[in-house]
Amino acid sequence: MSSSAVKRDVAAHRIDQFPPPREAEIVFAGRSNVGKSTLINQLTGVRRAGAGLRPARVSQTPGCTQAIYFYPYQSRAWLVDLPGYGYARWPAGVRQRLSQLLDGYFRAARPIVLLVHLVDARWPLQPSDWRLLSWLEHFHYPYLLTLNKCDKLSRSLLLKRQQEIQRDLRGRGIDAKVTALSALRGQGLAEFRSHLRQAVDGFSRPPDGPESGG
Ligand SMILES: Nc1nc2c(ncn2[C@@H]2O[C@H](COP(=O)(O)OP(=O)(O)OP(=O)(O)O)[C@@H](O)[C@H]2O)c(=O)[nH]1
Numbered sequence: 493m494s495s496s497a498v499k500r501d502v503a504a505h506r507i508d509q510f511p512p513p514r515e516a517e518i519v520f521a522g523r524s525n526v527g528k529s530t531l532i533n534q535l536t537g538v539r540r541a542g543a544g545l546r547p548a549r550v551s552q553t554p555g556c557t558q559a560i561y562f563y564p565y566q567s568r569a570w571l572v573d574l575p576g577y578g579y580a581r582w583p584a585g586v587r588q589r590l591s592q593l594l595d596g597y598f599r600a601a602r603p604i605v606l607l608v609h610l611v612d613a614r615w616p617l618q619p620s621d622w623r624l625l626s627w628l629e630h631f632h633y634p635y636l637l638t639l640n641k642c643d644k645l646s647r648s649l650l651l652k653r654q655q656e657i658q659r660d661l662r663g664r665g666i667d668a669k670v671t672a673l674s675a676l677r678g679q680g681l682a683e684f685r686s687h688l689r690q691a692v693d694g695f696s697r698p699p700d701g702p703e704s705g706g
Pocket residue numbers: 522523524525526527528529530531549550551552553554555556557558574575576577640641642643644673674675676677
């Protein structure tokens with residue numbers, strides 16, 4: 493695959509639909525409805541640009557994203573939109589299919605340069621967030637905890653929440669960066685983008701080989 497192939501979004505409903513693992517991947521994980529798809533749309537700017545790209549599906553109803561979506565980012569990386577967790581209403585069949593898909597993704601040695609763990613700034617970390625964290629311990633990805641929907645609380649509450657979460661993480665031996673933004677209103681996006689830039693800049697694309705498809 494040539495780098496020009498990172499121009500169209502890819503929807504993977506099955507593990508054989510993932511793009512070749514040749515470009516840096518920035519993964520967005522978090523509880524359902526926390527704003528992962530909204531944030532990806534802000535970052536890619538597809539709503540504004542049009543450009544023949546589809547925006548990530550966003551909904552007020554949890555459980556909206558039901559596949560793994562890869563969105564091109566600056567023609568040199570993928571933003572990977574995962575289905576959210578913590579949504580109890582999916583039928584068992586859907587839940588099982590998605591859990592196999594996620595398992596397949598994380599076991600496929602993807603070139604993940606950053607895992608963005610998105611949480612709702614209004615609440616402390618939830619049990620499902622802690623489950624993600626303990627599961628991630630096995631993988632050692634570069635990790636960034638990001639508080640979203642910060643437009644919904646005052647600056648002082650946001651600061652308090654940030655400190656609380658940082659303290660809770662340290663309490664469990666996790667020394668992670670914690671950043672805050674509003675995917676809807678755009679606050680905090682410049683700083684967030686600089687984290688993505690750093691992550692992607694450190695990535696060296698493997699040389700084209702016979703199996704890269706061009
Ligand atoms: N106020 C506010 N609302 C937001 C923000 N970000 C997202 N939302 C809203 O939250 C809802 C869920 O957003 P999505 O982007 O679909 O959430 P998701 O994490 O992709 O959800 P799943 O696909 O179910 O995992 C939508 O109604 C968004 O408009 C934000 O920063 N502030």
